[in-house]
Structure formats: structure tokens, C-alpha cells
Amino acid sequence: MNEQEDPRRRFAEECRSGRELYPERQLNQDQLARMLRTSRSTVSRVETCRGPIPPDLPPLLDQVFSTDGLFKRLYEEIVSRSHPALYRRRMALEREAIAVREWSPTVVPGLLQTPDYARLLFRAGNPRASEGEISASVAARMARQGILKADVPPDVHVVLCESVIRRLVGGREVMGEQLAALLKHGAKATTRIQVLPLDAEAHLFIDGAVTLLTDPHNVTRVCADAFRTTAIVEDPEQVRRAVRTYDGLMGEALMARESAYLIKDQMEKLT
Template sequence: MDGLEEEVEGEVSDPRRRFAEECRDRRELYPDRRLNQGQLARMLRTSRATVSRLETCRGSIPPDLPPLLDQVFSTDGLFKRLYEEIVAQSFPAQYRRGVALEREAIVVRQWSPTVVPGLLQTADYARTLLRGGAPRASEEEIKANVSARLARQDILRREAPPDVRVVLCESVIRRQIGSRDIMRGQLAALLTHGAKAAVRIQVLPLDAEAHLFIAGGARFLTGPNHMTVVCVEAYRTVAIIEDPEHVREALRAYDGLTGEALPTRESARLIRGQMEALT
């Protein structure tokens, strides 16, 4: 799901319809006076056409609008919650549970041997990956897929974000995805993310020993109940491992990766050096 596999489904989901209906109803029943689309657009600092698309389920929802709608209509997070449901359902069915678990996680651990994980991708980097995975997709489809992927990053902007622990194979930062400018921007974003208190990024050197996950990536999602599941993804498939013994084995392997990986400061220096080499 972090590389080439994402694909937004064409069918409008129920949360999307409810989002549209709530927006229209609350606009028309606004206290004191009924708002038209233009008036609401001015309150949201957007265009009337955007409000029209929101209310007719056309196109993707700009991620900055749900909290503004909650503010304008005093809806205590209703539009934000609906938006999160829409994002989760915009992924193919096999990925939805993983997205939902990620949204609720208090700890996200990830090992990535090939690309920067979706939680840390820039729009340009994500667009390049998605375009490579779907060369026949329209620009509108690619735009929607990019928006869905970037919306996953909303969890990092919460007042209490999850702890995020990422180990990247050194090849991830050395493999140029897209132009030099795109890759340089992605490496700069990694440094910005890595400077946050809740995020730790480590790089596993190319000469590291073989390990359990050498053939593919894995995400470890720990929920509010402190139970952890492991998501292992391949081409258009995802397996969610919940068996406690297998989860413990996977976590031990991940702990081994963090021990073999460069410390965070050395990892940041390596990332910065690769970024500067692209100037």
C-alpha cells in the first residue's frame, strides 16, 4: 500500500454520501439565516464550486475542509470523523482494515526495504510511485489516489499523535524515485519528520545481516488495547497477522532490525548527505 498498490474505488461510499448530506443540511439550516453555497464558501475560504462538489459527492475532499466545517457548524468533530471513514473506504477492500487499524494505533512500527512508507511520503514522491504502478490511470484517478495516501498522514498532526518508529533499508534513500528534485524533497521531508518527538527514523545499512523480513516490508500496529498486529503486504494483497506467537516472533525480528540500524542521528546525517548529493 505504500508503493504501487493503491487504487481508489469508483463507487461512492456511505460516509461520503452522509458527508454531502450533512454539509447541505447544515448549510440550509444554519442558525439565523439559510446559507447559500457561495456564502459557505467564503466562510471556509474556498470556492463555491468546491462546496458544490462536496455536496454532490464529486471529486475528493480537500483535507483542510473537514475541520473548518466542524468549526463553522459547531459539530464537534463530525466532519473530521466522516472524512476519516471516507479515506479508509477509498482504499481497495483488502487494505481497508489495515488503514482503519493504523488510524486507531497508538504505536506504528514499520520496516521498508524498497520505498519511503506512505505515512512519510511527499505528494510528488507518492504521485511518481502511483503513476508508475498505474500508467493507464487518468490524472483525476492519480490525484484522488495521492489525496487518499496523504490523508493517512493526518494521524501525525493530531494533538496526541501515535509513536512512529520506522526502519528504512539504505537502498530506500539511495534509490532515486522521480527527478532529483522530487527525491531531494522526499529526503528533506524525512529529516523534517525525524525531528518530531513522536517519530524515529533509522537506516539499516546495506551490509546488514539477513533477517526475517528481508524479502518484504511490514507494519506493526499497536492499538489502544496494547495488542499488536502485523501487516505484511505484497502485490495487491495484504495479510494481517494476529496470532500472538507469530506477532512476538515478528516483533523480535523488528527489534533486531532497530539494533542493527544506524542510530537516529547517524541516520539523519546519511539522509542529509544523500539529499545534498542530489543538488
Template structure:
């Protein structure tokens, strides 16, 4: 991983220090690690690891800490910063843009996009790409991937538009039950009022994005950035001519893709074949 940082603070260490400080200064009386663990429904050893910067932060803990300490989302924000800081700089920038985006348009020719992956699907994906990864590395990857989903739970979640190649639904690199649960999760996500999922048939004509996944992220100022990925590399493009061409190509994709209801039926059919 790239170890450069964008700010002098280490977000993971700041999270640890804030957790320890909030526990020790808790009103009306300080909390022990064991007492805090009971309040957030975890183990004392987990709290100890949190406060000593050992391992990833379990994604379900920050909102519980905010609830216990009445910190108005502080631990949730620190967790997001810590997750972002664990990635190379270009990915950190992409994830920062996602967190404030008003619209995210996704195209994937091969995989369920990261924002919609289940933990088991993400684990199979990581182990396939990094077969020598340790259990700790795999767990950290999965936790970080799940943490990205927090943007759906904010007060103003972005509008998310997803177009998947039909082959994504038929590519079963994981056990059938894992894929079935992944497709079920995709259907559930598509039922959100801010999410639209479409499937591009495999006999659709060629298009600008046919070779790689692409994300078009619209900022609060309505500027659009193009995020492209290839073999373990990524880039962010903001040239106005490229952005216009990409938006036009995405519109063509959505026009060639199945409508959302037909897409949902196709996803459900593929899910049922896995039972």
C-alpha cells in the first residue's frame, strides 16, 4: 500500500485516542474497556485493539460509539477517514469524492461494484486476486469494503445509477450460496429510492466503456470526474471533453440496457437458479 498521507494526522490513531479519551472522560463516571464493550455489544479485547491501533475498525462500531458518547457522528467520520487513508492516494481521492457526491454512475463489465458487494462476495474476490493474503489482510479488505456503504446511510445519500453487463450475473467465481446472497443484496439495493440498477444484455452493441469498469462521480458543485480502473491501477480524469464523451456514452448504455423492472426480473431469475 502507498504510505503517503494527505494530512499530518493519522486518522486510525486519532480514532484510537478519541475512543480512549471519551471512555476515560465519560460522564457521570469513566468507563472501563469491559464496560464500554458491553455497551457497544462487543468484546473487551476488541476495545483494547481499537485503542492500541491493532487491526481494522469493525464497521458496525463507530455509530454505536457515537450513540454511547453522544458525539454526533464523530466516530463515524473518523472511521471513514481511517478507511480512506488505508488506500493508495488515487483511491483515497476517489473515496473522498464518493462521500460527498450527489450522483454516482457506475458501469461494470465483470463484477458487482464495490458499493454493492456483500462481505462474502468481497472475501472471495480478494482471495482470488491475492491467494497468499493472510486472514488479517483479508479481514481488513472486507471491513474497508463494507465501510464504503456508509454513504447510503447519510441524511442525503447520493443518487446511484448502476449498469452491469449481463455476464456479471452469470459469473460464479464464488460458491452458489454466496452468489445467491449477493444477487439478493443487489435486488435489495435496487429497491432504494436513490438507486437504479440496470442490466446490459450480452448482445448489446459495443460502447466506449466496453474494456473496463468506469465510475462517473458528480460533486456538489456539479462537476463530474471519471474514475477508471485497470489491472491494479486507477486514474481520475476531469478533462471537459472526456467528461462530455463519457456522459454521452453512459446515456447510451442506459438506453441499451434493460429497464429497471426487467433487470430486476433477470437478477431474480439468476438468483433462483442458484437455489
């Protein structure tokens, strides 16, 4: 891959070029850092391709340099290329989706995770990883959540097994913050969170997390996650089975308001 094809190098070059060719005057790294509300060392790392890019930096760079989303698009490409091909396709489908339906029997889905919660899951999954590798993984996961902050975010519906909110991931403080984040997400008009009680009947999705992604053409694909991989199901009959199963889970789960009460009650027990 040459430099022109490497989005990380282009991100660095565009940042340095924008700083040096700033219309009013050439900016040094300290001056740009103040405009971005970050540190000079962060700007330096970005311009020399060292370490992960903070996920809140690309939109700030677009604002300072009036680049109409260039840095945001480059950042999305950087994050995408850090994942295997199947995950890259899944993430591309996720970015384009007008509706996201999630089921999780074990942990809070990535789109709704807090950084500390995500960090603990990455560390548990890869205990030999360096802190830099873990930080890069967390940053990539947080970047995925950008779709929830878009001008027109997708409709998001999440059904969680009750065990997800009761499992103490990372201790009382980390889990308490994660439950508070779920309540915040659930209060949005475009997001609905339901909890499936532990005594619910067995179902097709019982042994793994599943995501249904619907694109602007109303085509739905099913992403089934397993150990370090994901399967993307497009066969119409299998998709219909998955949609029927998800509709059944919604019917069996507590209503959104009751689910919020349960999440809040569990959160208060941790404080």
C-alpha cells in the first residue's frame, strides 16, 4: 500500500497541511492544539502517525479547517481497515443502516458501551495486548458510535438478556456508569431498549449475539457474532426467520419503561 492509499498517512498529511496553510496565518502545533482543545503532544502524534487518533478529534479538525467531513471520512476508513474483511463489511452496513436491531445474551452491544466497559472486555479477550493496542481497539469501538450522533441517526432497538444488566463487568463503578449510559441512550427518541427476563423461553438466538441491519432500500441483513468472527446472512428465508425471532423477543421482553425501571434499580444497587 502506498502513501496515497493509506488513510492514516493522508490524515496526518492533511492535518499538517491544514495547519501550515491556515488562511489567516501558519499555525504551530501549540496553536492548533488550543483551537482543538487538546494537547500539542496529541497533534504531534497525529501528524507523525504515532498511536491512535482520539475519536473526538476528526470532527474538530473538520470544523477548524472547514474541510466538509474529510477528516471524519478518513478516520472511518482508518477504523475500518483495522478490522478483518468481514468486520469491515459489517461496519460499512452499520454506517449505512436506517434501522439497527440488536440482541445480546451476554454483554452490552458495542454501539452502547462506555469506554471503560469496552476496555475491560478487550482486555479480557486479549490479556497479552499492549495498552496501546487496547486503547486503539477502544477508540475504534467508540468511533462506531458516531452513527448515533449523526444528523439523521438510525432507529436503534436493543433487546438485552436480563443477565447483561446483572453481570458485574469491571466492578460496581464501571458497571454503574454503563447502566447509566443505557438509561441515557434509552431516553432518546430514536433508541428503544428492552430487557428479556431470565425466565423467558428458549429461542433461535439464545446462544449468541445477533444484529439485524436494514439499509435505505429496506433490505435487511443478519450479522451473527461468534468467537472472533461474524457471519453475514443474506438469504431471504433465513432473514425472515431472524426477523420473526426478533419480533418474538420484543414481545416477550419487558416494555421499554419497565426495562428502564429494572436497569435503574440495578444501577442504584451498585451505588
